[in-house]
Amino acid sequence: MMQPCPLAPRNLLRGSALTLTLLCAAAADAAEPGDWSTFNGDLAAQKYTTADQVTPQNVGELEKVWETHTGDVSDGSGDRPASVWSATPLFVNDTLYLGTPFYRIFALEPDTGAVKWTYDSKSSLEALTQPALKNRGVAYWQAETPAAGEPCQKRVYIGTMDAKLHAVDADSGAPCADFGEDGVLNVNQWNTPEAEWPLSLLQPPTVYQDTLFIGWAGKDWAASATPPGMVFAVDARSGALKWSFNPLPDDYPGITGTANVWASMSVDAERGILYLPVSSPSPNFYGGNRTAPIPLATSVTALDTETGAVIWSRQLVHHDIWDYDTPAPPTLVDIRKDGRTIPALVQTSKQGFLYVLDRTTGEPVYPIEERAVPASDVDGEEAVPTQPWVETPPPVIDVGDWPGVFWLADWTSLGYCSETAEALRYEGLFTPPSQEGTLTYPATVGGAQWGGGAVDPRSNTFIVNSSSVVQIYRLIAREQYEREATGGGNEQGYSPQAGAPYGMHLTNFLNPLGMPCWKPPYGTLSAYNLDSGELLWRKPFGQVQKWGFYMPESWGSPTIGGPVVTASGLVFIGASMDSHVRAIDVNSGEALWSAQVDAPAVSLPAVYTYQGRQYVVFAVGGNSILSPRVSDQIVAFALPQGRE
């Protein structure tokens, strides 16, 4: 799929040669300019489009031009688990492709939303590994030289929670029989024989040339002994395994698993390097069974795309006992610093740091220091004495101290918040989980989450949304846990951590009325200059909505999802709990436009140009972390006809 780089002349004038090289490399795997053909828009995970029809001057005229409902939605009130839908729509092959949380593929007309075809994987709709039915969309591949009249020269892939990867013809939706068995690859064939759950394929594969890179999601809160977090590289045509990568050391002297890659990945197409955001090992919140180092866990790791060999790896959290999974692919960007151009990456994190590394070596572009952190007071746990710490760029939230008790929540609960805070353990970031309860900030919901950041590679302005959420981690001795635990999942409630001496209870720090006990803002959007490491602006983003009531804008909202950036200087983003999608001015952070949608749009939007008209499309699915509101809406916005 390598093609001449078709960048607009004005961009050629604006950008440096090296920036253009990166843009061209990114464009190499997009079929056409104006496409949005991968989960992050391009393999460099820049989430950047050269589309510039919608500008800060005319974005106020943006209007809804179509919406479609897939019917694949559940609020969990019946027999079917709730749905969580975070699919990035893909625009490629003159078609808009989406996966649904019921594991169906929709192919839509890009200008009307009319359904071209659908494909039903007929996957069992059971929450086998997650608390909800989840999907983050589909992946697209096409042959370098498609043979005319032959089917499956262009393919769409969807994974299922029960570990099946389906390949269908992108033009008809018919299964590609030469892939796996009759179009279905059973990824669970590579699971450990004793595994109690499948390798759930919720994130679509990353496609590079003729290879699919497959990560998976599991239940790392459920048990100590879990499958190792293998990443699989398979042939895009046949599904044959090319190589696999195991993040855990061979013959590891402990009981653990996972350290899997559940988020998307990025690729330096020019250098043939695959970048993995590697998550934490199991169980999430107790490490006494895995005290020996696991260097590749909670890391960003670079692999050779051809062989899977590790080129370099940088651990972001040592001996992770906070579930600080590396949640998003690093964004690849060339940084201009000290008169040099550095091929760099920016790795966002749940713990709030932005790690800027040389992507060829893994060495820090801005310093990373080892800083002393608190010891554990839990029998059997051996928390490490130091953790990596980054000052530049400034973290996405203030990690130096938690926000403190919010007077309104404290007053309305007659002092509950301040009394509870007094009783909890808190000695700053990386305070280990404890039996009395540890106030954890930032916690497992971030900081930054799987949406990651977006960058304008001409100015190296990096945009990232974040959450400011305080949670309480409480380890519970096994005997007491068996009496106390009443269910739960990975995001809230009880986690059994079977095989460990402690179960776990995780909860947001709320007062009895459900108000956050900590001070707002609860979510922000930030812009950085990557060339200097400076914070350009930070604004509360979105609005908290409780019982339908919108709280003040200055409070912001926790965010799930991520931004995209356009060449005209706009950020498009959903992500907030108030069920709005917004356009933000890249230069000022000012919200220039917003629209109401049916639920929180916790997906990355797709921005594409079709027949001369620029569209911004959101999959509106909701996420129980933010709100119980769910939907199956796909909604497209564009300038009015004649105003393009």
Add this chain to the structure above:
Amino acid sequence: MSDRLVSDPGGNLLTLCAAVGAIVAAFAYFDPASGINGTPGALLVIASSIAICLAGLVVVAAALHRGPLHATLVVLLLLGILGTALAAAMLHSTLLLAMMGLCLLGWLAHLFTRKGGRPAAAAEGAAR
């Protein structure tokens, strides 16, 4: 009844706008695009709008213009209108907020044009 309508235009305006407000709130409760569908906040303003409407009907239909019941209803109406307006603002329901604004105008008009008040009494005397 028509005499009553003519004699208390403020009360009628209040009652009518509260009824429209209840319909607006009910529509928002069921409309997925409203942003507040199915929420307790939307239910609350449906209930409060209906309560304002009913209280307004009592004032108009019973031709209440003075006495303890009238005074109580007038105070409760003001609290209901202001509370519903605040809720409408926090629900981002512009139309409901506008209806509550009109309700407030009606409430003021009722006070100053009511039978028994000087302007209203003079007008009634002239008509007879």
